[in-house]
């Protein structure tokens with residue numbers, strides 16, 4: 461009896477809400493077409509601009525074969541008068557590409573045909589692999605719309621959007637493909653490839669399935685609980701599932717934003733007092749004269765930021781104005797910006813110049829200005845620079861450690877045998893060791909292990925937002941007393957909806973624009 465109630469309720473639930481599949485909502489419609497009645501046949505270069513060995517023109521839509529019939533002929537013979545028969549499916553065929561009106565041979569290349577059932581877009585798709593001539597590509601882009609009025613140039617991301625609409629990929633996979641194209645470093649490539657291959661989708665789908673199971677149980681209790689004597693056990697079963705989900709989502713959210721940081725770049729700020737060697741350090745990291753270096757304290761006034769691939773990690777490194785109290789208005793603005801950069805940095809390199817640090821009359825007492833001191837935290841690596849001109853004694857180093865500890869400071873390296881990085885940026889001393897330490901820290905915090913289970917599944921701010929929303933509803937469910945089961949069921953339904961927004965299993969029109977805008981045309 462109990463089981464029957466649950467099953468019936470689950471069936472009811474699945475008819476009144478979207479199933480746990482990846483299909484887009486019924487309300488989802490393709491972006492503007494040239495005619496309301498006629499579905500467009502879209503086309504775009506699938507390869508980059510400029511001269512190249514090969515460039516690919518992709519055409520997708522019901523009229524794609526028009527191109528085959530009217531613009532290609534056998535590579536061996538002259539143009540046929542009767543229409544060419546359809547191309548073989550998914551097999552490369554060498555063809556001459558001809559002008560549809562004059563029959564002038566424009567190029568010779570490989571043509572690939574994907575019928576709707578095997579095309580990513582779920583529409584007949586043709587690919588022309590041509591010589592990479594910009595002039596040829598421009599001509600073809602002009603000729604295609606003359607074949608018939610269903611042809612139009614694709615919008616950014618439209619090919620991928622069709623694949624999403626056809627249920628061939630979910631939103632996380634779409635984002636993964638976009639990120640793979642955009643990846644600049646090895647860690648970004650790895651993360652994007654895992655996302656594009658469906659790793660994140662599986663995690664989100666399984667959570668959503670669990671939430672739907674719990675909802676079905678609660679629906680069963682609401683619909684049939686009293687009549688059919690469904691017991692407390694069912695409520696507890698639903699609760700157990702929700703607790704499991706709550707813990708899993710909390711774990712995913714508590715990932716130090718690893719996925720988002722790898723994707724968007726690790727923010728590294730170089731901070732410290734004036735004249736410490738911060739810009740020199742930036743130049744060493746960049747391996748070029750990116751920032752001005754002079755002996756005048758306060759040379760760097762604004763943030764100088766650049767992106768680097770540091771041993772496979774995407775780094776955005778910011779050199780900042782030297783920190784000190786100043787009456788100079790421009791310098792003060794620079795210092796304010798430096799503090800802001802430091803506040804959002806994932807890693808700080810705090811550069812102190814040994815001679816200035818121990819310049820007090822009591823030479824073992826370090827002097828650190830309050831602004832610099834305020835920035836030191838567990839993600840700060842402290843560099844003692846200019847050891848070529850004065851090497852700190854062990855008494856001085858111990859004094860520095862004590863001074864920082866007495867201020868309650870934690871920093872990277874505290875308590876180890878090498879709590880500070882002793883360097884001379886000018887003479888290149890200690891820099892290899894510094895690079896090794898930095899790499900170790902980046903690896904520890906941001907490397908993707910081969911264990912796929914450890915891959916962060918939150919790679920975008922929107923994933924985090926929807927997961928937090930889900931968590932709020934799950935917690936609300938758990939806080940509602942059993943008597944108010946209708947309200948509890950409502951919370952679970954909201955949780956299912958919020959999870960569905962991540963993969964696109966519910967109406968997600970508002971997020972689609974944001975995602976597909978990030979694509980290039982032809983993708």
Ligand SMILES: Nc1nc2c(ncn2[C@@H]2O[C@H](COP(=O)(O)OP(=O)(O)OP(=O)(O)O)[C@@H](O)[C@H]2O)c(=O)[nH]1
Pocket residue numbers: 733734735736737738739740741752753754755756757758759760761780781782783845846847848849883884885886887
């Ligand atoms: N002896 C010595 N001088 C250095 C070293 N690193 C930098 N300098 C010198 O210190 C001075 C200041 O260097 P910068 O790199 O401009 O220092 P900064 O911290 O960016 O200075 P601000 O712009 O004032 O914030 C320059 O004359 C550098 O050549 C070093 O390792 N040893």
